[in-house]
Amino acid sequence: MFRNMLRWIIPLVVLLIVITVVAIGAVTYTHAAGTAPTRHTTDQTTPTPSTQPNIFWNG
DSSP states (O other), X not given: OHHHHHHHHXXXXXHHHHHHHHHHHHHHHHXXXXXXXXXXXXXXXXXXXXXXXXXXXXX
């Protein structure tokens, strides 16, 4: 009886593992970064000479 149970349980476990891997792969693929860079529509201005870089953020 134990062998008959194993014959049903092992394929179900393998199927659940495959479904889990495919689902996790699909979730991580949709959250991946895009290939094209985003473009901002705002005008870029040049900084004034008196502006100093922020040492805390720029390292």
